[in-house]
Amino acid sequence: MDRKPVVGISLKLYLNTVEKTRAYVQQLKELCQDISNVEIFIFPSLGTISGVAELLENTDIGYGAQNIAPVANGAFTGEYSIESLLECGGSLVELGHAERRANFNETDAMINQKVRLVLENGMTPVLCIGESIEQKERISDHLRQQLLSNLAAIDSVELEKVIIAYEPIWSIGQPEAASPKYVHTIHKMIRQLLNELYGQKVSEKVRIIYGGSVSKENAGAIIANENVDGVFVGRFGHDPVNFKAIIEEVAKDKLISES
Template identity: 45%
Template sequence: MRRPIVGMSYKTYINTIDTATKKADELVEAAGNEKSVEKFIFPSIGLIYPVAKAIENSEINFGAQNISPYLEGAYTGELSIVSVKDIGGKYVEIGHAERKNTFYETLDMLNLKVKLTLEQNLIPVICIGENERIEDFDKGKKFFQAQIDAILNGINNEYLSNIILAYEPEWAIGKQKAADSSYVHMIHSMLREIISEFYGNEEADNIRIIYGGSVSENNVSEIVDHSDVDGVFVGRFGHDANNYQQILNSVKKLKVGN
């Protein structure tokens, strides 16, 4: 059985050490000793280390919202994955819509970052999604096939189980409402079908696919209540520890059963 996931990003909404560590302390308390659900947070880059110390020895892991596509060298202003590893980070978020649309990251660059992350034995959380709702299934599938083919170009089957796909429809990010659950379920099944066609049934069964885009304590149950949805990638609705706890409990109940 694929281990369920609750991930969360702070983007740059939380930018001071005091606020970030206080919220991290609250999340640790909310998560308690829960072990059946995989949990991680992505602080803003300047706060990775203090948050890492705040969640040390807890059941929550952490990572970076972005990395340089290169291990080291003359790349001023970039975050090296070496630094992420050195402070105990386990995850790297790659390809969020804002990185592509605001900072013009290309699919080729995302491919470099995924390869580097896997080479360094960290887990890439790869964001993929469409900028408007898909009405034509075949056209939608071709879009995702091209996106997945480019981002995972040259990556061997053996690495697939180390990858997390985060389906985030760009038109639902930061909105009051998530995409409706039936639509989310349809896209997740499509993505797993594409992985099966590209890599095989076993790889498709092993890879974890989570949903992100206005996930809240009110809609999480209907979103994850499907065999192809392995969890959620939470934004601002999870910054409140009580909301986070409700989301975590809902995922655990539906995916683990208790």
């Protein structure tokens, strides 16, 4: 099935000033201006989105928010509204990250509410799922439960637009990523679960990317599998040159696999 490879990065709260973020994005834009066979996106710190939007206008690099409120408008003090992201021209939202689930007590029901809101507004949810060390023994059941609850009440046409970011919790922020063999095994499992739960068309359309200590050194091995459609990068992409190198690894592998 033809799925365009995708590489994204979340800057979390590492770049929080407009000046520093614009410098990063400007360099990235210049480095990646000739890359067309990989979809690229960036999740900047929430306070810098408008500055990023100005720089990325009329480019092929997508951008969005690391989180949104579960409703577009209302009494949700301190939250970020999807209305603000729409006004900035953003097109993606990161949802369900392990840090949001653990540190901010986000439930599967709330994540599902946010996924549906994003889709209703014509944007792409990047849904993070993954297991802790303790959950590895029953990983299939755990991932099934996450998919069922986080994607509840969404029709198949909309489901095809979701990007699944598989991020084993135990690999986030670690010196090394999960082994390529493990990543390939779990991505195949997720693909099979999507087929079982939502049908073959959805499973063939949905892009599944890997996140968790992705670097330019390991990206090539991680991506070398038909069920891995890209990577979701963290701190190893804070240098735009390194991030471009990761993108090139993905582009190279997928170009070879299509030949």
